[in-house]
Amino acid sequence: MSSSNGDLRRPLDVAVIGAGVLGLATTDALTRRGADVLCFDGRPPGSGQSGGLTRTFRHRHDHEDTVALAVAARQRYRSWEERYGRRLIGDEGAVYAGMGPADVAALARRGVPHHFVSADRHREVFAALGPVDGPLLVDPGAGAIRARRTIAALTEWTRGRVVMADVHCVTDPGDGRGIEIQTHEAIYRARHVVICAGTATPKLASGVGLRIPLHCALHARPHYQVRPEAIGGPLPCWVDRSGANGEMVYGSPIGRTGQYVVGLIGDGVDIALTDEGALPAGRTMDEHVRRVSAYVRRALPGLEPTPVGVRVCVMSKLPAGSDSFGGWHTDGVTASTGHNLFKLAPVLGELLADAAQHNRLPVELERAGERALATSGSPR
Template sequence: MKVAVIGGGVVGLSATVALLRRGADVRCYEPGEPMGERSAGDTRIFRLAHADPDMVALAGESRALFVKWSEEAGAALIDEVGTVISGAEVGTWANAMAAAGAAHEMVEAGSPLLRLPARSFAGPALIDPAGGIIRVDRLRAFLVDAIGNRLLRVHVDAIEETGPGVRVTSGAKSSTFDAVVICAGAGTSALAAGVGIDTPSALEHHLRVSFPVRPGGPAPLQCWITEPADGVLGTYQHLAGPGLWAVGGDIDAALVTWEGGRQAAEQASLEAVTDYVAEHLPFVEPRPAGGIYCTHNPDLGDGLQFVRNGRVLAMYGENLMKFAPLLGEMLASACIDGSIPSDAGPGAEGASS
């Protein structure tokens, strides 16, 4: 079976690997660096913790596949430092963890089980012991090596269903495939529209900023997700590298609009996140040491969405890296047998066509 995967982010690379292992003749189209846009950076958060039991269960399946990948790679792809969720609504997350049978613990600020860059915070906290840091650098190397020469460093201009198959056009060249998978991040909406598939197209700018960690704090630091409360920024936080702490925030939507431009959005994000660090993280220096920019869809949260039209299957969502190996398997199976994986998470309505 001849298959094209459009998009060389972590989901596209994972799908390509899964298809290759099923014996497909597959090509992955990516004009930029593999995992260079929404998958950029050296570390990300892994967590079982979600507010939906189905998402917890799917994260557990993905975690098991990460273990297998780590064995193949000869190095751990997830550092098991744990992940903490804090805020007034974490009871919902705890209920979802319990329903899915996932280990977790609820604690208050000051608990000896916490290793965070702050001593106090709003609301109770949920500890997800299976959480930790995805080593994106190792993951990228593993996937790129597994794909080999199946990665085509070209931009896809159009996708079109024809009698013999699906034509993928890139510049003056075109190839016909038995099936196409679109998982191109910000580029998914435009490409999918060309074959009659509607996906959310809204975009906003996002900046994750890293700061030096002060000596003398707890170690190893747990990943941390904070819910917004009483004017305090909602954040996600994790080690970005040795001695560096990454913080991304839920910035006022009016400050990071697509129309407002990247420069203004990055400046607003930098100021908001730096102010948060200065006020709330005593073990982190409020001195920006670097940043990772990416695009973000404000209409999507945790969740997996799939849409098919004929021989073309599209997938979209946010916060997908923790599901990468599972999504690769799901997309490969659906591509080969012509099915549609079930949507999961907020807004899930089952398979779409």
């Protein structure tokens, strides 16, 4: 396809770069609105940071605006489930250690059901959990996201809209004819470009002058077999910020497989690669897994403490930490990145579709971006 004046650039209304959960959600939202949209990625959908089997959906976040987005995202996930005909978030709920009244104030204001249970009732809410020192917070509306199934649904809904092509750069030629996208299979000109390409987002956004301080590091997610005595009991998603067992962690069941993922949270737990793409001298992912397994032995006696597998993924965080995300905008281009985006993808996709249609950043993404650049965020 070429224009009548011989220009080999292919015209397009909206280009979405990145076929992870956020890019696919944005493409789906634009498709439903009747937009001429293509989504570009050099890998199959969901192969990057959206890979893996499970994520935690939870309502509790460090900022009330994010709680509000989580409430909206949970409702949109229900709409996705009705549309796809299969459950995308389980009914496991989430349990937290190390939380107090101040940590749930936003949940109360936003009408999110939650309650505390006493320490002696820990097995009633988490069958694999050992004794704890303080009350546990329960979020019954939370659950484990069926990540691969969610990607499959979005891939089905965006069929014909995803182009498997590497995007080399995004530029504004300044001629008033749109944003140029250089790919390995063609050159495109789009009225608007949405960049949600995970770790590649800062590099691609820099081509139009956007500066996004994203820090990326390797993160290990070992998974463990649930012991027979805990099978059949409640196995919720887990967040332990108490530090009582030497680490702060998160955890999630892998559907109904009888396996459970556990990972570390907090500053400095992930391992940044060197400029040459290697692990720093003396650092290995084994140390990460050993720390997680030591925690499992102490705190989660309902799990076998020897991992049955491990997934190494890339964690991407903004200055405010692992509970932050944001949006950035310049004329014709919107970019979004951060951490823990899977749970918010249904509502963020709609917001990014708004940005593409109206060429302005929705206030929710603008405020989140401002908070994300702060340096006082708390873990998870």
